[in-house]
Amino acid sequence: MNEVFSELPEDELLPEYEFDYSKAKPNRFSARRAEAGLKVVVLDVDVAQVFSTPEAVNHALRSLIAAMPS
Numbered sequence: 001m002n003e004v005f006s007e008l009p010e011d012e013l014l015p016e017y018e019f020d021y022s023k024a025k026p027n028r029f030s031a032r033r034a035e036a037g038l039k040v041v042v043l044d045v046d047v048a049q050v051f052s053t054p055e056a057v058n059h060a061l062r063s064l065i066a067a068m069p070s
Helices: 002-007 030-036 045-050 054-067
Strands: none
Touching: none
16 A cells, blocks of 8 residues: 555555444544534624624624514
């Protein structure tokens, strides 16, 4: 296996890689998000430039929710 890598230039990608899924571990951070009831939302670039923190986004959305007619 080392022979294959030594023949390739350093920046060359192999056409296929073997991944040993038996050594894979679950994402240790995903449980924390699920327990806290957090959701991930991807913002468009122009919107993300306006808000510097997640708290700023939440504050703006909560204000909008409060202003909406029920």
